[in-house]
Amino acid sequence: MDLHTLTTLHDVFDQLHGIQDWKITLDKLFVSLRGEFVFDNVAIYLVDPQTSSLEVAYARAVGRGKTAEADVAWGETFANEVFAKEKMLMQHPVPVPQETDRLLQAYLLGFPMYIGSRLEGVIVFIRFGGPEYSETHIRLASLQAYWAMALIERKALKEARSDMESVQRQMRLQDDFVSTISHELRTPLGFIKGYSTSLLRQDTSWDEGTQREFLTIIDEEADRLTKLIEDMLESARLESKTMQFKFSPVRLDGVIRDVAQRVTTLHSNLRVVFDIQPLEPISADSLRISQVFENLFSNAVKYAPGANIHIGMQMVDAELRISFADQGPGIAEAYLPFLFERFYRVPGVRTEAGTGLGLYICRQIILAHHGKIWVESVLGRGTTFFIELPAHPPV
Numbered sequence: 001m002d003l004h005t006l007t008t009l010h011d012v013f014d015q016l017h018g019i020q021d022w023k024i025t026l027d028k029l030f031v032s033l034r035g036e037f038v039f040d041n042v043a044i045y046l047v048d049p050q051t052s053s054l055e056v057a058y059a060r061a062v063g064r065g066k067t068a069e070a071d072v073a074w075g076e077t078f079a080n081e082v083f084a085k086e087k088m089l090m091q092h093p094v095p096v097p098q099e100t101d102r103l104l105q106a107y108l109l110g111f112p113m114y115i116g117s118r119l120e121g122v123i124v125f126i127r128f129g130g131p132e133y134s135e136t137h138i139r140l141a142s143l144q145a146y147w148a149m150a151l152i153e154r155k156a157l158k159e160a161r162s163d164m165e166s167v168q169r170q171m172r173l174q175d176d177f178v179s180t181i182s183h184e185l186r187t188p189l190g191f192i193k194g195y196s197t198s199l200l201r202q203d204t205s206w207d208e209g210t211q212r213e214f215l216t217i218i219d220e221e222a223d224r225l226t227k228l229i230e231d232m233l234e235s236a237r238l239e240s241k242t243m244q245f246k247f248s249p250v251r252l253d254g255v256i257r258d259v260a261q262r263v264t265t266l267h268s269n270l271r272v273v274f275d276i277q278p279l280e281p282i283s284a285d286s287l288r289i290s291q292v293f294e295n296l297f298s299n300a301v302k303y304a305p306g307a308n309i310h311i312g313m314q315m316v317d318a319e320l321r322i323s324f325a326d327q328g329p330g331i332a333e334a335y336l337p338f339l340f341e342r343f344y345r346v347p348g349v350r351t352e353a354g355t356g357l358g359l360y361i362c363r364q365i366i367l368a369h370h371g372k373i374w375v376e377s378v379l380g381r382g383t384t385f386f387i388e389l390p391a392h393p394p395v
């Protein structure tokens with residue numbers, strides 16, 4: 001090898017080793033070595049694990065005219081041949097006298113690609129109108145093929161590592177979930193057991209008022225347990241992304257008015273003020289979105305009793321913006337970042353029932369709509385929840 005080629009190779013290695021994206025690295029690699037090895041197109045075909053057939057994973061037109069996409073077809077049959085024979089192949093066109101269209105004169109050079117020791121794909125170089133590949137060109141092409149293999153292997157390893165990290169995170173969450181949940185289940189069960197045992201005691205007789213009081217506690221705690229189990233199942237389905245969403249065009253002003261109607265029937269002193277601009281229907285799961293509104297109403301009733309609720313809705317470009325404000329006691333700033341976490345409840349707030357799952361569920365539902373939800377609050381002034389939903393989520 002001459003000094004010039006060696007220097008070029010060294011410089012290419014030097015330039016490329018730090019680039020993270022495998023496709024950008026390959027682009028640069030092929031362009032950098034064009035002075036040494038000329039070709040028009042290159043395509044990498046990898047085995048699709050689903051179909052077990054070769055699919056184009058990378059294609060570039062480096063040379064004269066023609067787009068890479070159009071030329072992928074040139075290499076497909078040849079790529080399958082290289083794959084089947086598991087060895088480097090060269091294919092020269094049958095010479096046609098006076099053929100002037102060089103695009104009909106494809107010179108192909110293909111190498112099998114191995115990831116680890118498994119045959120996983122093929123790389124094909126194409127030259128239109130020749131010349132034939134020289135010994136040096138074949139070596140250089142082979143070097144590029146090895147390089148491409150290493151890059152693809154690195155990409156596969158990176159993906160595997162990120163999958164593993166996500167599984168580990170999931171396992172940690174699961175651990176937290178189990179310990180929190182057993183505590184959450186024990187509390188209402190403890191009340192139910194304690195008060196029913198007291199009522200059943202033969203050596204004590206309770207007056208009617210006390211019996212009613214105990215039974216009311218048992219009743220409320222059983223409701224709390226039911227709600228907790230429902231929310232837990234819901235949050236587990238949302239967490240594991242197994243909850244089905246049914247998207248259809250809906251007008252969310254109608255949805256929120258329906259929910260408000262239901263809530264005000266139950267809580268007659270609740271005053272809701274609407275400030276809703278004309279809206280177009282947006283693509284959403286109306287059932288799940290009403291669940292979000294129900295949670296916000298139920299929180300306002302619990303944590304801002306007697307306060308007015310102001311609801312704003314407007315379309316800004318292709319986004320629906322919703323604000324849901326109460327004039328309740330508000331939430332201290334230090335607690336705001338945790339509000340949407342699973343099981344989080346603001347310490348020291350006294351209320352009859354709650355699981356700390358409501359806002360978590362809201363957030364997961366909004367995320368499934370590719371939207372955003374956040375909160376702003378001022379102690380003594382009130383709390384406002386904001387939601388932004390794209391009119392046409394990419395689902």
Ligand code: ADP
Nearest residue numbers: 299300303345346349354355356357358359383
């Ligand atoms: P839960 O209501 O079951 O406790 P959420 O996830 O719905 O759980 O709410 C988390 C916490 O956020 C609540 O425990 C409460 O302390 C606080 N919070 C929610 N909404 C409001 C509100 N409108 N005003 C004041 N605090 C609120």
